[in-house]
Amino acid sequence: MEKMGYKVGGGLGKNEQGIAAPIEVKLRPKNMGMGFNDYKEAKLPALDEVPEEKPGAVLAARPKEKLWSKQKQAKKPREYMTAEELLVKKQEQGLDVVQKVLDMRGPQVRVLTNLENLNAEEKAREENLPMPELQYNIRLIVDLSEVDIQKIDGELRRERESVVSLQREKEKLQKEEARQKRQLGIMETILGVLDTLGEESTSGTLTLDSLMNTFNSMKERHPEEYKLCNVACIACSIAYPLLIRVFQGWEPLQNPLHGLKLMSSLKDLLDGDRPYDYSDTMLTSAPYTQLVGEVILPAVRIAGTNTWHARDPEPMLRFLESWEELLPPPVLHSILDHVVMPKLTVAVESWDPCRETVPIHVWVHPWLPLLGQKLEVLYSTITAKLGNVLGAWHANVFDAGSWNRLICERIIPKLMEALNGFEVNPANQKLDQFEWVMRWACVIPIDYMAPLLEAEFFTKWLQALYIWLCSNPNFSEVTEWFLGWKGLFPQELLANERIRQQLNRGLDMMNQAVEGMEVVQPGARENVSYLRVTEKRQFEAQRQASANASYQHMSAVLGNGVHVDPTGTAPQTSLKEHIEAFAVENGLMFVPKVGRMYNGLPVYAFGNVSMAIDALNQVLFAQRPDGWRPVSLHQLLEIHHSSSRR
CATH class of the missing domain: 1.20.5 (Single alpha-helices involved in coiled-coils or other helix-helix interfaces)
Structure with missing residues (x-):
């Protein structure tokens, strides 16, 4: 054992955890079992005890423990636990895997x-x-x-x-x-x-009344089963022969209101509030759509094909307007595609611009809300016919005065109307009306176009810019907005002095806002000056001579044969109206110059001449190279012609 690592006096085992002394043998009394009568059995020697030496051996260095000095250790009471208590304990601790x-x-x-x-x-x-x-x-x-x-x-x-x-x-x-x-x-x-x-x-x-009453009560009492069993289709099949008798011999274009209430009740019964499924076709659509397609649509097709004329759109439009809420989309599209469009195509092909007394837009444009882009197929035919007519047009039909008069009387008012309804909105800008006007820039002379834009467009444009600059804006966005508007003007308009002046006014307002200066509202100074001069002139009007002298003075200034009532009563037309009529007669533009004032008087553009009207004193002022001078109408016309020749 020593060769295997055992040391004398140590315990057995690798770590010397075993016994260090041999087992003692103690004779038990005869017929006595283990533990009988508190008999003390022989115990294994403790590991820290030194085994007793035989006689003659050396005693161990450490003496034996005194067993009598040991106190009895209290035994821990045993704890018993039932299965229910165990489950409760495990449930509180949490069940682990x-x-x-x-x-x-x-x-x-x-x-x-x-x-x-x-x-x-x-x-x-x-x-x-x-x-x-x-x-x-x-x-x-x-x-x-x-x-x-x-x-x-x-x-x-x-x-x-x-x-x-x-x-x-x-x-x-x-x-x-x-x-x-x-x-x-x-x-x-x-x-x-x-x-x-x-x-x-x-x-x-x-009857139809009893049929609808029966199905309405059924729908109210059992709405789920009404939809589940598709009772609407059954009602449609039962109502079909009854509707055929109701609409037999019906003329939809002459009596479009016939059967409206009946079909409205049937629509509520068959469709209710269910939205229409646009993916359905005529054959696979809802019961109400099939019923209208089989009862109403044939009568409309027959009437539209046999009795309706495309040059008189009112009967068909009146019918479609009356049945607008009752016609399903497939039925409406069928009427427009197979009745209206063929009729319009034939009418446009037979249209003769030289002989027709009714303009073509009178009977084509009413269909724009319903047909929309489908009418584009007709535009090529209309353009070709107008081209053939204009090909035979002779240049001597219009002279310069007649052409200018046509522009002033017919075209300029329409463009002013378009710009009057135009709104400048940087947040949501719509340019349709502005683009309409810009298409005429190459046709209308710049002398007419510039005052038109100055009076109807730039006032709104400058006001919108002023409001934007006063709201602490992002100046990069303002710059892009300014450049975007500038890019919408043709080069011939950008070269005009008046257009450049208005754009420069907007640019000056932007520079003032960037530098932190106060931005002056457009037209504010002119309005204040005008009010000041107007009050002054009202005060002077109280000291003027009688009305006869003022009217005689007006007649002498005009020098164009204006009749004055010798009794001293006022003429029927004002001085401004006389000047406007005189400008139209000579084919000239007469519009106000917004924002420009002379001594508190508004400035107008008479052709190429800037002029002011003193209505109180009945005097005309024109701007000449040497300043403002009083003139007559004939002198005003001569100044315009001389500036045009230069």
Whole structure:
């Protein structure tokens, strides 16, 4: 043993954890069992004790412990726990997943359920507990019992949950059974009503009123079954022969209001508030759509093909307007594509611009809201016919004065009307009306176009820019907005002095806002000056001479044969109206210059001449190279012609 590492006086084992002295032999009395009558059995010597030496041997360095000095250790009371208490304890601790651990450190493999008592046997031996192997086995049995109890409890819980789930499923099936029984009873009732209606229809006693009353009451009492059984289709098939008799011989273009209330009631009955499915076709659409397509559409096609003329759109438009809410989209598209468009195509092809007295837009444009882009196929034919007519047009038809008069009397008012309704909105800008006006820039002389834009567009444009600059804007966005507007003007307009002046005014306002200066509202100074001068002139008007002298003075200034009543009463037209008529007569533009004032008087553009009207004194002022001078109308016309020649 010494060759194998054993030391004399030490314990057995690798770590000297075994006994250090041989087992003592003690003779027990005859016929006495272990532990009888508190008999003290021989004990294994402690590891720290030195074995007794035989006679003649050397005593150990450490003396034996005095057994009589040891106090009795109090035994811990045993704790017992029932299965219910164990489950409650585990439930409070939380149920953990039970895993098996194999302990292969000894000669035999041990199965553990946790690692708490992994070294329990060694601890028991170290603490000198009696029978540690037995205690360990008992503890293992207890742990396995706990695991079995938890397992059985889990299975019991799952079974209870299954019972609750099955109970709920049973209640659900019972409710479904009751619902289906109720639906079956309602369907039997509906079938009985339908059989009754079928008998009345066969006998000829069924009317539309009784039919609609029956189906309306059915729909109100059983709305779900009404949709589920598709009763609307059955109502449609029963109502079809009755509607044929109602609309027999009907002229839809002459009497478009016939049957409106009846069809409105049928629409509520068959479709209700259900939105129309635009993916459906005429054949697979809703019952109401099929009914209208089989009853109303044939009558409209016959009337439109035989009696309607495209040059008189009112009858067809009146019918479509009356039936707008009752015609399903497939029916409306069928009427427009197969009745209206063919008629319009034939009428446009037969249209003769030289002989027709009714303009073509009178009977084509009313269809724009309904046909929209479909009318574009007609535009090529109209353009070709107009091109042929203009090809025979001679240049001597219009002289310069007539052409200018045409522009001033017909085109300029329309452009002013378009710009009057135009709105400058940087947040949501719509340019349709502005683009309409810009298309005429190459046709209308700049002398007319510039004052028009100055009066009708730039006032709104500058006001919108002023409001934007006063709201702490992003100046990069303002710059892009300014450049975008500037890019919309043709080069010939950008080269005009008046247009450049208005754009520069906007640019100056932007520079003032960037530099932190106060931005002056457009036209504010001119308005204040005008009010000041107007008050002054009203004060001077009280000191003027009689009305006769003022009218005689006006007649002398005008020098164009204006008649003045010798009684001193005022003429029927004002001085401004005389000047406007004189400008139209000579084919000149007469518009105000917004924002420009002379001595508090508004400045107007008379052709190429800037002029002001003193209505109080009946005097005209024109701007000459040497300043403002009073002039007559003939002198004003001569100044315009001289500036045009330059």
